[in-house]
Amino acid sequence: MPGTVTGARRALADAVRFVRGAGTAEALARVPGAPAGLARHLEFTHAALAVTGDDVRDVVDALAGLGGAVHDPGEAHVVRGRVEGCPRGVEVAVLPGPAADGHRLVFTATTDDDVLLRGVHATLLDAGLRPDGGDHDGDATSLRFRGPTDVELRLPGRRPALLTRHTGPPDRPQRAMLDLMTGAWRTRAVAAVAELGVADLLVDGPRTTADLAARTGALESRLHRLLAFLAALGVFHRDGDRWSLTDVGAMLRRDAEGSQRDLARIYGGLFYHSFTGLEHTVRAGGSAFEHVYGVRPFEHFAANPADARLFEGAMAAGTSFLDLVPRLLDLPERGTVVDVGGGDGRLLGAVLGAGPGLRGIVFDRPHVVAAGRRVLDELGCGDRAEVVAGDFFHDPVPAGADLYLLSRIMHDWADERCAVILRNVRAAMPRGAVLALVERPIREDRPSPLPLAFNVHMMVNTVEGGERTTEQHRDLLAANGLTLEDVRDLPLDMAVLVARATG
Numbered sequence: 001m002p003g004t005v006t007g008a009r010r011a012l013a014d015a016v017r018f019v020r021g022a023g024t025a026e027a028l029a030r031v032p033g034a035p036a037g038l039a040r041h042l043e044f045t046h047a048a049l050a051v052t053g054d055d056v057r058d059v060v061d062a063l064a065g066l067g068g069a070v071h072d073p074g075e076a077h078v079v080r081g082r083v084e085g086c087p088r089g090v091e092v093a094v095l096p097g098p099a100a101d102g103h104r105l106v107f108t109a110t111t112d113d114d115v116l117l118r119g120v121h122a123t124l125l126d127a128g129l130r131p132d133g134g135d136h137d138g139d140a141t142s143l144r145f146r147g148p149t150d151v152e153l154r155l156p157g158r159r160p161a162l163l164t165r166h167t168g169p170p171d172r173p174q175r176a177m178l179d180l181m182t183g184a185w186r187t188r189a190v191a192a193v194a195e196l197g198v199a200d201l202l203v204d205g206p207r208t209t210a211d212l213a214a215r216t217g218a219l220e221s222r223l224h225r226l227l228a229f230l231a232a233l234g235v236f237h238r239d240g241d242r243w244s245l246t247d248v249g250a251m252l253r254r255d256a257e258g259s260q261r262d263l264a265r266i267y268g269g270l271f272y273h274s275f276t277g278l279e280h281t282v283r284a285g286g287s288a289f290e291h292v293y294g295v296r297p298f299e300h301f302a303a304n305p306a307d308a309r310l311f312e313g314a315m316a317a318g319t320s321f322l323d324l325v326p327r328l329l330d331l332p333e334r335g336t337v338v339d340v341g342g343g344d345g346r347l348l349g350a351v352l353g354a355g356p357g358l359r360g361i362v363f364d365r366p367h368v369v370a371a372g373r374r375v376l377d378e379l380g381c382g383d384r385a386e387v388v389a390g391d392f393f394h395d396p397v398p399a400g401a402d403l404y405l406l407s408r409i410m411h412d413w414a415d416e417r418c419a420v421i422l423r424n425v426r427a428a429m430p431r432g433a434v435l436a437l438v439e440r441p442i443r444e445d446r447p448s449p450l451p452l453a454f455n456v457h458m459m460v461n462t463v464e465g466g467e468r469t470t471e472q473h474r475d476l477l478a479a480n481g482l483t484l485e486d487v488r489d490l491p492l493d494m495a496v497l498v499a500r501a502t503g
């Protein structure tokens with residue numbers, strides 16, 4: 001095909017070959033998760049693909065060369081052809097710009113029953129396919145889906161309701177973009193009610209705006225606007241002029257289990273402003289925090305005790321999941337656990353609590369070990385725990401333990417620095433010992449914006465930190481004598497990555 005991109009001829013040949021060999025059942029089998037029973041309502045009619053080119057005649061010739069009989073080169077840029085010796089065909093759109101790779105499978109509904117068609121549509125979504133546009137095509141409706149195999153559903157008749165359900169309302173892109181652009185307003189609104197302490201005032205039940213305004217020293221009409229916005233976002237229940245907490249809003253209570261009040265204040269305050277340096281760090285590197293405030297985060301905290309306390313409170317909000325880690329570790333009945341960079345000892349305390357025959361060591365920098373000692377004593381396992389002051393870049397890590405933990409350490413450092421830590425830990429590990437990383441990996445098998453958001457957060461608020469994909473963790477471990485054996489899920493997209501010393 002002169003004028004077409006390399007690979008277009010191959011894509012066309014692949015589509016023709018597939019169409020020749022596959023009936024409806026085989027085509028459905030190519031859509032992971034789609035039940036075979038869909039064949040009762042669908043017929044695989046053709047494969048559709050797009051190629052880059054200037055002239056449909058090139059495609060007509062190519063199709064003829066592959067044994068296809070063109071039956072409708074009618075439109076300026078679409079060629080429809082039947083594949084010789086089979087009832088199915090191919091449809092080729094010839095586009096001036098870049099074309100998508102591969103072809104999509106087109107299924108035509110064999111029913112026009114609206115209820116059944118809604119069911120077919122819902123079943124394809126349940127199978128994990130994502131809506132990818134659709135339109136009315138003459139007296140038919142076409143719904144496109146993206147997935148491991150791209151699919152198109154052709155339905156008889158014009159079906160505006162199903163089309164809207166599939167593509168969203170007509171203003172969907174503008175609405176979605178507006179939502180993205182005003183995200184900062186939500187961050188600030190949540191931070192403002194956290195600063196005002198509204199959630200604490202609602203612990204004993206609903207209150208009116210006037211009451212809340214009087215107790216927080218706010219202006220009634222303005223507080224009302226703020227609460228109404230947050231009620232629409234699910235933070236408060238509204239009953240006329242009375243407000244109460246939802247389960248989401250309750251997380252802003254000072255005394256809530258895992259309270260997120262300080263997190264709301266720091267994300268809407270100190271780290272809200274550091275995010276104004278995002279474009280700078282993307283263009284020039286370095287930490288956006290340092291660009292905005294003129295000092296690195298930990299220097300800032302050292303010089304500003306109030307912010308340091310806020311940061312500690314915010315970090316505590318993110319530690320409730322640590323209590324769940326022990327049940328994901330195959331704890332031996334007896335032995336020793338070393339938590340490297342173990343901070344205040346909370347994770348080690350949880351592990352020792354779950355393993356009464358175990359002893360443990362927190363290894364962290366000298367200024368942290370006092371807090372570790374105190375917390376381990378408070379957790380009632382101080383007699384089985386030691387705290388050892390040291391630097392995981394320079395000092396030997398306590399050797400000979402059965403289990404090593406590195407919780408939320410890797411994401412603070414660049415690969416080269418992580419390699420130093422891992423080699424140091426590896427050198428301390430006897431044969432058969434296990435290393436468990438606690439991180440928020442970016443999972444390609446389970447897309448979620450949270451690890452990606454934290455990856456950006458780390459870029460803004462640390463000097464060289466960032467989240468890694470599971471593969472990047474695997475490679476980093478492998479390069480330093482450790483084999484990643486398992487990834488075990490924790491809430492909020494955190495995970496325990498279990499590795500063993502290689503060799």
Ligand SMILES: C[S@@+](CC[C@H](N)C(=O)[O-])C[C@H]1O[C@@H](n2cnc3c(N)ncnc32)[C@H](O)[C@@H]1O
Nearest residue numbers: 341342343363364365368390391392393407408
């Ligand atoms: C993000 S905190 C994680 C604390 C704890 N592992 C957890 O998950 O809650 C990072 C920890 O690494 C420790 N750390 C930083 N640099 C260190 C170093 N050079 N040697 C030992 N520990 C270090 C810090 O003191 C801090 O406790």
